[in-house]
Every structure is written in structure tokens, then in C-alpha cells.
Amino acid sequence: MQTLETIQQTLDQNDAVMLYFSAPTCNVCHALKPKLVEAIITEFPIFMMESIDISEIPEIASHFSVFTIPTVLIFFQGREFLRKSRHMSVGEVVEDIRRPYNLMVES
Numbered sequence: 001m002q003t004l005e006t007i008q009q010t011l012d013q014n015d016a017v018m019l020y021f022s023a024p025t026c027n028v029c030h031a032l033k034p035k036l037v038e039a040i041i042t043e044f045p046i047f048m049m050e051s052i053d054i055s056e057i058p059e060i061a062s063h064f065s066v067f068t069i070p071t072v073l074i075f076f077q078g079r080e081f082l083r084k085s086r087h088m089s090v091g092e093v094v095e096d097i098r099r100p101y102n103l104m105v106e107s
Helices: 006-012 027-043 056-062 089-106
Strands: 016-022 048-053 072-078 079-085
Touching: 006 016, 006 048, 006 056, 016 027, 027 048, 027 089, 072 089, 079 089
Parallel strands: 016 048
Antiparallel strands: 016 072, 072 079
């Protein structure tokens, strides 16, 4: 089971992490997630991804100041780099993280 502690461990132990906040009642969340996950796996193989259901674990959403869904948070080396909420495209997210990801992997 996910807890704030397990999410924090994921952030501490991985250089590239995507947190995906959603809820079962969110149709946009369900349409976006598989496309986003596929793009991240294809383009950025070392990314660790966590999906967080805010209806089950609202304290995690609260901790990260997530008040709308879907929300994607991208972390590099434990620091939040990108935050996208509600209206986003897969291509936009991929392009926003491509350069910093490549710099991190090459160093």
C-alpha cells in the first residue's frame, strides 16, 4: 500500500520519478494515463512511475499540494521539476522533460 513514506522513498531512491494523481471518477485521468505511461516508458526508460488515487490516499495529494486531477509531477534527483494539471498533452509533457532527462542520464 502506498503511503507518504513509500512515495518519499521512491523519490529518494530514484533519479527520475513521475507521480500521477487521479481518481476513479475522472474520465480524463483514465484516457490520459495509458498514453502518458507508454510515452514515458518508451522515451525515458529509467523513470519510476507512481499512480496515486486521491480518493484513497488524500494525504499524499495534500502533501504535494495537488488539488485538481489529473496532475502529473516530475521529479529529478528528488526535486520537483514539472507540474502539469488538467489540460495537458502527452507530447507537451515529453518535450518538457526531454532535455533535463538527457542531461541527467549523460552526466
